[in-house]
Structure formats: C-alpha cells, structure tokens
Amino acid sequence: MKAGSNRCGTASTARSSWLSIFAVDPQPLEAVAARYPMRITPYYLGLIETIGDPIWRQCVPDPRELSEVGLLDPLGEENLSPVATVVHRYPDRVIFLVSGSCAGYCRFCTRKRKVGCAEMTISFRELREGIAYIADTPQIRDVIFSGGDPLLLPDAVLADLLARVRAIPHVEIIRLGTRIPVTLPERITDPLCRLLQRFQPLYLNTHFNHPRELTPEAAEACGKLADAGIVLGNQTVLLRGVNDHPPLMAELFRGLLMMRVRPYYLHQMDLTRGTAHFRTSVKTGLKIIDSLRGPVSGLASPHYVIDLPGGKGKVPLLPEYLQRAGDKLLIRSPDGELLEYPDPP
Secondary structure, eight states, X not given: OBOOOSTTOOOBSOHHHHHXXXXXXXXXXXXXXXXXXXXXXXXXXXXXXXXXXXHHHHHSOOGGGGOOOSBSSTTOTGGGOSBTTEXXXXXXXEEEEOOSOOSSOOTTOTTTTTTTSGGGOOOHHHHHHHHHHXXXXXXXXXXXXXXXXXXGSOHHXXXXXXXXXXXXXXXXXXXXXXXXXXXXXXXXXXHHHHHHHTTOSEEEEEOOOSGGGOOXXXXXXXXXXXXXXXXXXXXXXXXXXXTOSHHHHHHHHHHHHHTTOEEXXXXXXXXXXXXXXXXXXXXXXXXXXXXXXXXXXXXGOOEEEEEEGGGTEEEEEOOOOEEEETTEEEEEOTTSOEEEEOOOO
C-alpha cells in the first residue's frame, strides 16, 4: 500500500508487495495515510502474522486515527521550544530534534502530527541554532537526540552533530531515542557502533512493545551496541490490543534483559489526537506493574509513568502497597498478604 500525498508527502511500502502478502483493500486506509504518513520496513512487515495482530496494529493505518478526540500537541512541546529543534521542558535537559523521519511510522506516535510531514523537514541552519541554544544555556547537562529517529541520519551527519554537542563543556550526558533496533536492525552496523563509541558517556533508549519484536536480528543489533559500551534502556508504551496483558509484559521485560536492554519506562498512552483506540485505563497499567512485583526481577520492572499534558512532566504511578490502621503501618506483600511494619514516629 502506498500512502497518498498532501502536506505529509508520500510514505509507504510498495503497494504491489503489500497486496501480495495480505488480501487488503487499501482504499479505506488512503485517507488515514494521507493525513498521517505510513512507512513500514520490509523487516518489520515480515513480523506481521495476521491482519490486526499486535505488530499490524502498531504500523498499519486505522480509520479510527481520523478521530478528532485528543490533543495535537499533547505534551505542549511547541510552547517549550525556544528554537525549532529544541524542546526545553526540564531545567537541566533538553530534547534535540535532529531528524524529521523514522524507519517506520508508529500509529500511536506522540508527534504523529508532524513526523514524516513537510513541517518537520529540518535544515542545517535549524540544527546549528539548536546547538547554539544548548551551548548558550549552561544549566543544560543532558541532551536527548530525538526526532524522528536520529539513527536514520547518515553516519557523517550524526557524527558531526554528536561531536558539536559533546564539545559543549556543560553537557555531561548524551542520549539517543531510537526505534531502529526494532524496525530496522540492519542499520546497526559495526561502523555505526564505532562512531557512537567515540562519544561516551552515551545512553540509548529504544522502544520494544511486544515479545514478537525480540527477534534474533534485534538481539544482534542490541548486542553490537552493548559490546560498544552503549548503555541500553527501553521505553514501552502501553497499548490496547497490543501489550495490555500482564503475562505478555513479563515476557517482554524478561526478554529485554536477555538482550542486555534494561526496561526503563512503561508509558501510559499520551493524549495524542488520533490514538484514543490505543488507550487503556490507568488501572490496567497498575495491574501490570503489580503483577511484576515478586515474580519478575526488579531489573525487569520499569517505572510506570504518565507524561502530563501541557509539558508538566512525567509522574510515576505505583500500586497501593501501604495502608494505615491507626498507628500501625501495614504493607502489602507481592502475594497479597498484609504485614505490620514497625514505623518509628
């Protein structure tokens, strides 16, 4: 299927190859892909087993995306951007938007209003302005390369940007946010790993949402990065019909640890327009986190967070473990037993 053209241009996997794999009438999806572009790598397409399965739901347009429910800019990034390529929400860290495209367009993306669209075409002038802002703002210690996907940049461009940011004296940490190990693992080459190795300390957060994404190819890509000394974390988004089931999440998080990727965040779905059909209740997320305590190692238990609307920041959510009974403090164990714990006044 090939998406239509408008302000977002054309995005696709080839229509002929798409229809040769699945008996799909693309017509109902054309309007969706014209508004929110579609792109699926051949590798990720190959992970789909049936129409409507968890991989399909993450990457194939759905007419429900045309709903007007939700916010265009749920995290208030436009109001927190002193220059076009920088989002400065927290005092000591910024998001540096270095790419306007991704290897595959997630149907639940927070920035789906613009990723892959003409308004997210980033010029070298805008990149230089972003670097200048970071250099002129001494409280910034942590820079998160994002977009789009920074690892879609050519090696030479990525190396130049990393070198310029690393040369800023007050920048202590650089992070990369990327879904490349999930959707295009062949991009993780030995030359790319050697490039990244030059800019330590460097952290990379990727985005696995389902155990079926933990393929040998993805494991090899993550292994190359880990062998290069890159610290790997994962941010999973809680998605209705994809991963909103406790045993499945336990399988995902255990599998990530086996690939040397630390589960970092479990995100409640942002209030993004066109994604309401993916949203679960907070109760569902709390049930998943509660199910991990005890049966699953703490290393495999991410923080469950809501990124508050308007750029107010991330807030962690936890199941209720504490109760008060008069002067007594009662703590609920992983198996549900209430135990009295001595709590000094």
